[in-house]
Amino acid sequence: MRKDELLNAAESLLADQGAGCLTLAAVAERAGVSKGGLLYHFATKEALIKALIERLIADFDELVAAQDESSYTRSYLAATLAAVRSGRLRRWAVVTGAAGDPQLLAPLREAMCRWHRAGMEAEADPMAAQIVRLACEGLWDVATHDPEIYDESQYEELHQRLLALLPSP
Structure with a gap:
């Protein structure tokens, strides 16, 4: 296996x-x-949880890299929405829930810092970019607890509204 x-x-x-x-x-x-x-x-169970977390990080990195967007924040937003829409988001909640040991979550914390700092100096409006990324975090949390809270048209409207906060490419 x-x-x-x-x-x-x-x-x-x-x-x-x-x-x-x-x-x-x-x-x-x-x-x-x-x-x-x-x-x-x-x-060990800890080795299993560590592998789950490492896979989460790699999956999201790949999802961000696969986006064809003009800025890192636009790619981050598109990747977040793709993860939420596909159900891949649920993986985050269950794995982080399993990792009660702060040491096990250290790689995820490091990845989150990297994701939220990535490309900020290249953003035309760094504060708007940060607001969009923080909105993505809120979306992850809400959709984790209620995966069917939005339909496709609502996700698309949310996507467009968040893009509107960012300067045009």
Whole structure:
């Protein structure tokens, strides 16, 4: 079994049952492998959570890089909306909920700092860019708790309104 399949099983377990139910035995059962098979890839629960967080960061970095926008903030906004619309957002909530140890969340905190500082000196209006990025954070939080709060037309309107805060490219 591949690592991604084990991580998917862990995320699924977290989404369905919460952080308190995240055990290596439960993840192995959800993945349909022996506990030894899981331990081959992840020797501890902390190693599993660390891998989940690293995958989250890499996924979002890839999503931002895949956007064809004129500024980092525009790409960040488009990536956030893509993540929310696709349901990839839920992954953030379940993984951060599982990582009760501040040390485990350190890479995510570092990534958040990097994302919010990236390209700020190149932005025509750094404060407007920061406001848009902070709005993205709020959207992540709200949509995590109520994934169906907005329909496609509302997401598009939100996207356009946030773009309007930024200077034209």
